[in-house]
């Protein structure tokens with residue numbers, strides 16, 4: 001399996017350092033990283049604002065489960081802390097596998113609870129769609145359509161207005 005879109009989010013501790021550590025942990029597989037956005041908490045609103053970004057990664061040898069394992073390893077490397085009792089609660093680093101494409105460029109579809117593809121809530125999250133559009137303006141979320149259509153429809157469009165680009169926060173560098 002070759003390409004994956006991963007989302008990064010942090011709202012505890014040094015948020016930018018956590019996003020950077022995820023990019024560093026993914027190493028050479030990373031093709032391009034979006035800008036960083038400051039985003040109001042989604043799903044559980046009683047928590048600090050997040051920094052979010054999205055990246056595109058490629059590795060000819062990686063299976064979909066390898067991407068999940070790399071996402072978890074990146075979370076561990078950032079010393080992931082979270083309250084297991086709070087479903088959408090605060091965390092040092094969350095790395096989600098948003099979508100994966102195979103050698104044939106076809107999207108991988110999965111309803112395994114361990115790895116559901118595409119990510120089952122990606123289409124509802126302006127904090128995923130907006131950074132993703134930065135790096136793939138003509139991108140599509142498999143099963144849902146154009147990113148731009150998803151971002152400009154319904155409640156997601158309202159959320160998108162609340163995102164704040166943070167061009168002052170560069171993520172590519174691990175320095």
Ligand SMILES: Nc1ncnc2c1ncn2[C@@H]1O[C@H](COP(=O)(O)OP(=O)(O)OP(=O)(O)O)[C@@H](O)[C@H]1O
Nearest residue numbers: 087088094096097098113114115116117118119121
């Ligand atoms: N596409 C996916 N990306 C990441 N984890 C997934 C995916 N599909 C299923 N999972 C499973 O979801 C479980 C919970 O993941 P996690 O703790 O990141 O959820 P969450 O951050 O609370 O919620 P959300 O996934 O909505 O961001 C993980 O154990 C993982 O196996």
Ligand SMILES: Nc1nc2c(c(=O)[nH]1)N=C(CO)CN2
Nearest residue numbers: 009039040041042050088127
């Ligand atoms: N803005 C924003 N809100 C969230 C985020 C996130 O990354 N950004 N992640 C969550 C984890 O499920 C829950 N809520």
